[in-house]
Amino acid sequence: MKLKTRMMLVIGAVLLGTLVATFVFVANSQKTQSESLYYNQAKSINSSLSLVRTVVSGHGGVFAKQKDGFGVSPFLAGIPGIKAEMTSAKGDKFALINGFSFMQAMSDISQKEGKAAFTYRVPSDKPINPINKPSDKELEVLGSMKGGALTEEHTKVVGEDGKKYYVYNAAMVTKEECMKCHPEYTVGKVDGMVSISLPIDEAEARNAASMLNLGYIFAAALLGVIGVTYILAGRVTAPIKHLADVADKVSRGEMDVVIDIDRKDEIGELAEAFNRLIASIKILNMTNDQ
Numbered sequence: 001m002k003l004k005t006r007m008m009l010v011i012g013a014v015l016l017g018t019l020v021a022t023f024v025f026v027a028n029s030q031k032t033q034s035e036s037l038y039y040n041q042a043k044s045i046n047s048s049l050s051l052v053r054t055v056v057s058g059h060g061g062v063f064a065k066q067k068d069g070f071g072v073s074p075f076l077a078g079i080p081g082i083k084a085e086m087t088s089a090k091g092d093k094f095a096l097i098n099g100f101s102f103m104q105a106m107s108d109i110s111q112k113e114g115k116a117a118f119t120y121r122v123p124s125d126k127p128i129n130p131i132n133k134p135s136d137k138e139l140e141v142l143g144s145m146k147g148g149a150l151t152e153e154h155t156k157v158v159g160e161d162g163k164k165y166y167v168y169n170a171a172m173v174t175k176e177e178c179m180k181c182h183p184e185y186t187v188g189k190v191d192g193m194v195s196i197s198l199p200i201d202e203a204e205a206r207n208a209a210s211m212l213n214l215g216y217i218f219a220a221a222l223l224g225v226i227g228v229t230y231i232l233a234g235r236v237t238a239p240i241k242h243l244a245d246v247a248d249k250v251s252r253g254e255m256d257v258v259i260d261i262d263r264k265d266e267i268g269e270l271a272e273a274f275n276r277l278i279a280s281i282k283i284l285n286m287t288n289d290q
Helices: 003-058 099-113 136-146 176-180 201-251 266-289
Strands: 062-065 085-087 093-097 119-121 153-160 163-173 190-199
Touching: 003 099, 003 153, 003 163, 003 176, 003 190, 003 201, 093 099, 099 119, 136 153, 136 163, 136 190, 163 201, 201 266
Parallel strands: none
Antiparallel strands: 062 093, 085 093, 119 190, 153 163, 163 190
């Protein structure tokens, strides 16, 4: 294998390895940063909703005027001791909204408006509302939370109906105000968990586009450096090949040759040494002829 080819392969391999390692590092860093942003957003939503839920539940729920699309919750109406409906002196009917119903309404509005859209659920192994019936995987997570720390959290990215979601789960510790609607719960224990799902398709698409652009930049850099390396390798190997050709001619007795390399580096010094050697051989030949 020629020297120029070896130089190109070695430099290309080192450069390619460096660029690949850098690309992987940047990709992992971006993924970590994205997951951190998702986590902080979900945690912030949970903190805000938990505060509102605590206030609403602490007051025993709130009553809102019934209208089309909103009426008495059959789940609340089925709980003994719960007054799920009331009528004002004017005859207007109002329905009870408990902490979860309030959170669910906020979740629905966020999805309709498309601003910071999220889905809010409270999976429990003792659900009142079927929407909170846990899946098998959620049961596993809930079981882990029941046997773990009260501050335990779980996160994951899931695909559903062709879309990607970042799912945040946090243990929900039963408080005294929860017992009105959940008499079967135990104060201070984990009887359910918060589940907040954030749609991340748009963010992931932006990340993918960013990485694609970075890939183009790296590819251009690789081609550019390979081009420069090719030129530099030529400057190194061309004079060496010239030296080899002259040495071959001298070995065949062709003494009327001169190495024309005007350089101030090691190759130039080698060329001068070759020229002196040729001159010495010529003198030696002339002496022998005499």
